[in-house]
Amino acid sequence: MSGVKRVRTDSVEGRPTEDAVLVERSRNGDQDAYAELVTRYQAIAARTAYVITGTAADAEDVAQDAFVKAYYALDRFRAGAPFRPWLLRIVANEAINRRKAAGRRPTVGLSVVEDRASGDTALSPEASALARERREIVLDALRQMREEDRLVIAYRYFFDLSEVEMAEALGVARGTVKSRLSRAIARLRAVMEGGQLHDA
Amino acid sequence: MTREPMREHELEATLTDIGERLAYPHPTRLGDAVRARLREPRAGHWWDGLRSPRYAFGPAVATLVLIVVVSLAAVPGVRAAADEFLRLRGIDIFRAPAIATPAGTAVPRATFAGGLTTLDEARRRADFTVRAPADPRLGSPDEVYRGFSATGKGDVITLVYAARAGIPVSREAGVSVLVVEFRGRIDETLFGKVAGEGTRIQEVTVNGGRGFWIEGEPHLFFYRDEAGNVWSDTLRLAGNTLLWEQGGVTFRLEAQVTREDALRIATSFR
Numbered sequence: 001m002s003g004v005k006r007v008r009t010d011s012v013e014g015r016p017t018e019d020a021v022l023v024e025r026s027r028n029g030d031q032d033a034y035a036e037l038v039t040r041y042q043a044i045a046a047r048t049a050y051v052i053t054g055t056a057a058d059a060e061d062v063a064q065d066a067f068v069k070a071y072y073a074l075d076r077f078r079a080g081a082p083f084r085p086w087l088l089r090i091v092a093n094e095a096i097n098r099r100k101a102a103g104r105r106p107t108v109g110l111s112v113v114e115d116r117a118s119g120d121t122a123l124s125p126e127a128s129a130l131a132r133e134r135r136e137i138v139l140d141a142l143r144q145m146r147e148e149d150r151l152v153i154a155y156r157y158f159f160d161l162s163e164v165e166m167a168e169a170l171g172v173a174r175g176t177v178k179s180r181l182s183r184a185i186a187r188l189r190a191v192m193e194g195g196q197l198h199d200a
Numbered sequence: 201m202t203r204e205p206m207r208e209h210e211l212e213a214t215l216t217d218i219g220e221r222l223a224y225p226h227p228t229r230l231g232d233a234v235r236a237r238l239r240e241p242r243a244g245h246w247w248d249g250l251r252s253p254r255y256a257f258g259p260a261v262a263t264l265v266l267i268v269v270v271s272l273a274a275v276p277g278v279r280a281a282a283d284e285f286l287r288l289r290g291i292d293i294f295r296a297p298a299i300a301t302p303a304g305t306a307v308p309r310a311t312f313a314g315g316l317t318t319l320d321e322a323r324r325r326a327d328f329t330v331r332a333p334a335d336p337r338l339g340s341p342d343e344v345y346r347g348f349s350a351t352g353k354g355d356v357i358t359l360v361y362a363a364r365a366g367i368p369v370s371r372e373a374g375v376s377v378l379v380v381e382f383r384g385r386i387d388e389t390l391f392g393k394v395a396g397e398g399t400r401i402q403e404v405t406v407n408g409g410r411g412f413w414i415e416g417e418p419h420l421f422f423y424r425d426e427a428g429n430v431w432s433d434t435l436r437l438a439g440n441t442l443l444w445e446q447g448g449v450t451f452r453l454e455a456q457v458t459r460e461d462a463l464r465i466a467t468s469f470r
Contacts, residue, residue: 031238031239032235034234034235034238035231035232035234035235036231038230038234039231042228042230042231043224043226043227046225046227046230047222047224050222050223050224050225056223056224056225059224060225060230063227063230064230064233064237065348067230068234068237068238069348097327101327101328101383102327110222110223111223112221112222113221113222113223114221131214131217134210134217135214135217135218135221137206138214138215139218142218153215157212157215157216157218157219158215158218158219158222189205189211192205192206193205
């Protein structure tokens, strides 16, 4: 379909114990242990921030600030809880606050990397053009959406978070995740079709 | 253009496709950057250690100190001094008997909270509009620091002016002028100040808003975050201080100058 491969460097599977050990060491002031956690989750933290801020430079800045704040908030981290969604919650808050404080325009400048040439795509030129057109329509709608809606969609479709992780990262009950997501999708469709945004 | 609304699976496939193609940043050395930030002194005070995750009781300690100071203020004879209680949006200034100041060993140069940056960079990154004096006597700051407030929720920007003609260099911090700026909110943050008896507090108007001119001995601030925790900070130069609020931001100008000079410098903030 495209030459761009999905990168999954932040999977939590298979290493929750290690995370817990690193968190515990970090809580005891071991900054090397914390740097290891940062390295492990820097990609998803910066990506999450990017979905909200829409600029790569701001996103890296937000991710760095969020990691520093998370370190000083480790005493409020529930022992044994998964680290990644807890971190993402801090990242998202930091990114949203920063955008609001800066009084930025309601739309963001998210952009995608398009295929360089048709040579590395398995699609016919027609199908490729249609896929590109759809991307443009959906991306344009995403740019206009509220940060919170964009975040839910990103967690589900961009980062493939589980429902449990989404609930933790969004700070909502597990049963609320589905309705949050379907409302966000409904609003996405409304924007795509030129309709009004309605808050639930 | 596709006129037909996308089917559900088409929309989902398009979203997945976008997720794979977004022009994400690719940080590679964030671990090093964060470690460097954690090694920076957050401020040069003994109580900073209390803010580490290991000492979550820090706020409680600060609260106790505040209770002690306020209780002292209630002792007959000094109550009059405590009566003067001024308020500046989220800032409360308490008058109280002289407070103990750290032993007076003059340090050549104090450390300031946060990481060294530039004024341009601070303006770009801070979560509020950073202003600096345009007064020709000061010129550009020699150093600019960007740190976090103790609550971890906002930026604190510090402008340092090392030595300026006609403005004495502070014995405590080794600099002439210090400007500290942070977002201060009306109902959320209580910012208290305990001043010794050798300190004079005067209400003034700064750039159309209310402010306070504080003259005399070293001062110690107490302020409360949204969660009700009490934190403390000192005025760094032990000199005269002009404190004002402008556009939701609290400004602190510390310099051994006259009130009129300080007001003139404050008017030049751009």
